[in-house]
Amino acid sequence: MLKKTLLDQMIKFTKKDKVRMHMPGHNGGAGLSSKFKKYAFSVDVTEFDETDNLQEPQSILLNSEKWLADVFGARRSYMLTNGSTIGLIAAILGAAKPGDKLIVDRNCHKAVVSAMVLGGIVPVFVEPEFNNDFGIYTQITPLSIMDAARENPDAAGAVITSPTYYGVCSDIEKLAYQLHMVKKFLIVDEAHGAHFAFSSELPKTALEQGADVAVQSAHKTLPALGQTALLHIGDTEYIDHVGIERSLRLLQTTSPSYMLMTSIDDAVESMLGGMGKRLDMNIAQVIELKTRIGVKDKISCLNGGYLKLPQDTLRLVVNFEKLGITGYGAAELLKSEHGIYPEMADPKNVVFYITASTTSKEISILSAALDAISDAEYEREYAEKSRRLPKIEMGYTMKEAYNSKYAYLDISHAEGRICADIISHCPPGAVIAAPGQIITKEVISYIKDFTDITSIKVVDNR
Numbered sequence: 001m002l003k004k005t006l007l008d009q010m011i012k013f014t015k016k017d018k019v020r021m022h023m024p025g026h027n028g029g030a031g032l033s034s035k036f037k038k039y040a041f042s043v044d045v046t047e048f049d050e051t052d053n054l055q056e057p058q059s060i061l062l063n064s065e066k067w068l069a070d071v072f073g074a075r076r077s078y079m080l081t082n083g084s085t086i087g088l089i090a091a092i093l094g095a096a097k098p099g100d101k102l103i104v105d106r107n108c109h110k111a112v113v114s115a116m117v118l119g120g121i122v123p124v125f126v127e128p129e130f131n132n133d134f135g136i137y138t139q140i141t142p143l144s145i146m147d148a149a150r151e152n153p154d155a156a157g158a159v160i161t162s163p164t165y166y167g168v169c170s171d172i173e174k175l176a177y178q179l180h181m182v183k184k185f186l187i188v189d190e191a192h193g194a195h196f197a198f199s200s201e202l203p204k205t206a207l208e209q210g211a212d213v214a215v216q217s218a219h220k221t222l223p224a225l226g227q228t229a230l231l232h233i234g235d236t237e238y239i240d241h242v243g244i245e246r247s248l249r250l251l252q253t254t255s256p257s258y259m260l261m262t263s264i265d266d267a268v269e270s271m272l273g274g275m276g277k278r279l280d281m282n283i284a285q286v287i288e289l290k291t292r293i294g295v296k297d298k299i300s301c302l303n304g305g306y307l308k309l310p311q312d313t314l315r316l317v318v319n320f321e322k323l324g325i326t327g328y329g330a331a332e333l334l335k336s337e338h339g340i341y342p343e344m345a346d347p348k349n350v351v352f353y354i355t356a357s358t359t360s361k362e363i364s365i366l367s368a369a370l371d372a373i374s375d376a377e378y379e380r381e382y383a384e385k386s387r388r389l390p391k392i393e394m395g396y397t398m399k400e401a402y403n404s405k406y407a408y409l410d411i412s413h414a415e416g417r418i419c420a421d422i423i424s425h426c427p428p429g430a431v432i433a434a435p436g437q438i439i440t441k442e443v444i445s446y447i448k449d450f451t452d453i454t455s456i457k458v459v460d461n462r
Contacts, residue, residue: 018339019362021316021352024219024226025195026267031223031275031357036266044259054079054256055249064265071268072197073207074214074232076241078248079264081256084191085111087215087231088159090251091187093119094244095213096156103148103158106389107137109189109429110422112159113398117422117435120399124152125392128170134302134319135348135386139170139309146178157185157238162206163192165344165428166302166351167315169203176210185238187213193312194230195221195355198271201283203310212236213244221314223275223357224267228260271356279356283313285363286354290316292367298322298374302349316352318370324380330373338369344427347383384449389430390442396459401436407460411447414439417458423447 014028026032032040047053052061061079069077080087092115096102099120104112106125116123126144128137140160149155158179162170176186188206190196194216196205206214214232218224231248233241271279290301300319304311320330331345343353354363395418396404406420416439423433432451433443439458447453 016335016339017341019365020341021354021358021362021366022341022343023217023221023353024224025221025353025355025357026219026223026225027355027357027359027362030359031267031270031355032263033223033266033270036263040259040262043262044257046255046258051258054081054252054261055254061261064261068230068265068268069232071272072205072230072232073234075235076233078231078245079256079261080229080231080248080252081227081260082229082252083219083227084189084215084217084229085109085114086248086251087229088112088187088189089115089118090247091213091215091231091244092116092121092159093250094247095185095187095239096121101152101155103145103152103155103184105140105159105161105189106392107164107430108159108161109191110424110426110431111429112189113422113431113434117398117402120397122397123392123394123434124148124155126158127388130388131307133300134166134317135346136166136168136302136317137164137388138168138307140175142171142174142178145175149179149182149184153182155184157187157212159187159189161189163190163203163312163315165192166317166349167192167312168302168304168307169193169310169312172206172209172211173204176212180210180238183238185212185236187211187239188215190214191217191229192220192315194218195271195279195314196312198276198356199279199283201280202312202314207232207234210234212239218264218267221353221355222267223270223355225260225263227257228264228267230264275356279314281360282354282356282358282363285360286313286316289363289367289370293318293370293374296371296374299370314354316354316366317349318352319349320373321348323374323378325378326381326383328383329378329381333373334369338365338372340366340369347386387446389432390440390446392434393438393440394434394436395438396436398435401459404459404461406457408455409458410455411444411453414456414458415441415444418461419443420457420459423451423453423456425450
């Protein structure tokens with residue numbers, strides 16, 4: 001019997017995935033320009049005099065990066081072909097030295113922890129605010145950052161996630177101002193906010209608000225291929241771009257995909273033209289959808305007005321708790337009955353990506369599906385309530401624990417031991433437990449309730 005290839009399996013999936021409400025933001029190719037689709041494979045080449053070299057760009061790639069910097073209001077911009085992950089790691093390793101303290105958002109992506117492991121950097125975790133109605137983290141407050149900076153005057157800077165996976169933004173302007181007052185830098189994981197630069201209806205970008213560095217996933221919210229991302233350095237005196245460039249050369253592949261790099265450039269060009277207008281049209285349609293859902297009062301939509309915080313209008317977060325069904329259950333209904341594949345689900349909510357590539361018809365299909373689910377009756381489901389991530393108490397440094405001799409241990413027997421690896425949710429990529437963290441009852445309970453993990457790596461100090 002012939003094995004089905006990965007291509008066969010992926011084609012089979014795409015036939016089920018009729019309405020894409022997930023990344024990448026090109027929406028199954030709908031948002032890609034006709035020119036890019038025509039020439040995508042022919043531009044998949046290697047380095048020549050004519051095609052430049054991303055490790056040391058001198059001509060066409062350098063010109064593209066300078067143009068991207070102009071578009072995004074950066075001093076320097078860099079194209080990335082391994083996602084925001086590599087941008088965050090490079091930014092952190094380029095800005096902080098081994099042994100430095102770094103103030104870090106507790107809800108940070110695992111890439112931030114990976115950088116601290118690699119660089120021997122010491123985390124000072126700050127807890128974001130938590131919204132119980134939706135069961136999600138929201139903003140990092142300026143007060144919490146300044147408290148951390150005051151208690152750790154030797155910290156080099158801070159790394160903040162804004163917007164979150166749920167589209168919620170922190171007050172970057174205040175955070176940047178306060179950190180700069182004490183000579184510390186601010187790096188913003190803006191992976192979910194690359195599209196902010198293309199509409200006045202959306203929150204301001206991190207760079208506009210004074211961040212020193214912002215890392216964005218082009219593939220999440222722009223019409224760009226998977227793995228494409230951007231690293232921007234602002235007009236800063238707190239970070240030396242040379243250090244970040246050195247880290248990028250250390251980490252990035254020496255054979256970056258010209259198809260991916262071309263996709264970044266072409267996606268931004270598209271957003272400056274017709275796709276930018278589509279973005280504003282979709283914003284208006286989503287606002288109308290949210291208003292209608294609010295009037296029916298059967299399901300709830302997250303919005304910035306309710307939070308009193310900036311929130312990405314196009315990040316549609318729908319809470320199904322009033323219907324007595326979980327986010328997981330609602331996501332399965334959307335897939336099986338309507339062919340709509342959302343980005344992710346949690347115990348209370350379903351998260352939908354709506355980008356400039358999403359069509360008006362697709363938003364209408366989603367609206368009708370939400371109506372159908374709202375009007376039906378369901379047997380009440382039980383789900384573990386959303387809750388804050390476990391508190392982090394370190395027993396070893398991250399680098400020490402990660403590089404230690406380790407053993408696998410059943411999670412039920414791991415209390416009191418030292419975690420030797422990164423344990424995370426993905427999506428959204430948040431770290432449940434980090435290397436060096438003491439495994440408490442709270443950690444074990446969280447892993448059991450929210451993951452399928454049964455055994456973990458612990459430091460073997462026998």
